[in-house]
Amino acid sequence: MNAPVIKAEDVHKRFHSLEVLKGINLTVDGGEVVVIMGPSGSGKSTFLRCLNHLEKINSGRIEINGHFIGYRQAPDGRLIEESDRKVARQRAEIGMVFQRFNLFPHMTVIENVMLPPVLVKGTSRSVARQRALDLLEQVGLPEKADVYPAKLSGGQQQRVAIARALAMDPKVMLFDEPTSALDPELVGEVLDTMKALAKTGMTMVCVTHEVGFAREVADRAVLMDDGVVVEEGAPEAFFTAPQHSRTKQFLSKIL
């Protein structure tokens, strides 16, 4: 269970002339929970989006479960972008939860959760429905199955989004500031759902500023700033005795 699930090597990403990622190295082992922190504009969300190829990288390599994401290697060693179909299949085993939930507003909660496996994996509708109901139970929203997302609070929407991602049986879950768009009193329910998920042994990469969450469930905390990883380590040491001045500076602002 401890083979690396994510292996990012020297990842570079530019938007036109602006270099957002300047050589990121990060390895995440199976079952590990990694929290990425950093000031806004540091590239953490972009890095997360590179991990499932929502953003193309300019150089470097990203392996998920032992194969390149978004690219295949030519005999001469160069990386060639994969077809839309292949990339889609690779993404199917990487769950992602967004800051703005991004539930599909034209579908009920249960349709949101059951449609992706039906479309993408060809799961039968009855199996997908049962699984969706189980997942809604797991995130504590079984009674909301037939409701449209607009009727839910932000916290509830985010829990549905987590259930929707889990419905694909991903090997790893990416969280992109999952609580940043929530009213303060709704943050707890989402974090509780994520903690419960971490206890099941799910491999998780979370971009978040929730220090409590990081200290309680993370195996590792990472600080990104200006497109590079500045510091990484066990949460206890990371929060109480940071080595790097930029980490100290950042933590002083959020603690």
Place this chain on the structure above:
Amino acid sequence: MTPLAVFLDFDSTFFFQILFSTAFIWPALLVIEITLVAQTAGIILGFPLALGRMSRNPLFKLPVDFYLWIFRGTPLVLQILFIYDGTAELFNNPPILYPITRNAVVAGTLALALNEAAYMTEIIRAGLQAVDPGQIDAAKALGMTRLQAMRHIVIPQALRIIVPPTFNEYINMSKNTSLLVIMGGVAELLFTAQAFYSANYRVFEALAVAAIWYLLITSFLTQIQSSIEKRFGERQDVAAAARTGFLRRLMLGGGRR
């Protein structure tokens, strides 16, 4: 004649005689037919054109931009004549083009459809681009291909934005069919009115009858439109979302539940 004289001279017997006569019922039906065919064809053509216009590949984008530039930048009447008379001239009228060059109804409908496609392209493009990009991110992250994301996530949401202005286009189209009068061979409402008054000089009566028929057609379409707008004009709330679901199944035939 002074306006008052026209009014006093109004031949109400003639007016009522032709108002609901078959002489105008058939043209009215033809107007409805051409409207439905040309507008629907315009919508169907508009979808691929909109995708081409949104494409980053200049091979798709430039021809579409050129098409829009031509069809939105020249008068519709000119386009009608171009397709009816111009095609015949341009290709020396080979028999294969007879269905267009010798049939004013077909040529006119084609011109209206091609012109409308240019306007529908912009309506559809605006609708597709109004869908939150986060929706596409979510669909992709779940493993959907671009096509699946388009079909199941983007288009159903875009339809809610596209439908109301599209219906407006049906109403405009019903009035634009009158431009076919320029070809002289389509027995639509305005042509029929002209035919009557060129025979007996009862201009006011004949045009009034045509006007009443246009009003009947556009009022009928407006009625349908306002009931549709009630459904689609609402904000992105639960009810509208539910109805979009209904329309999605209706229009895309994805009747699975």
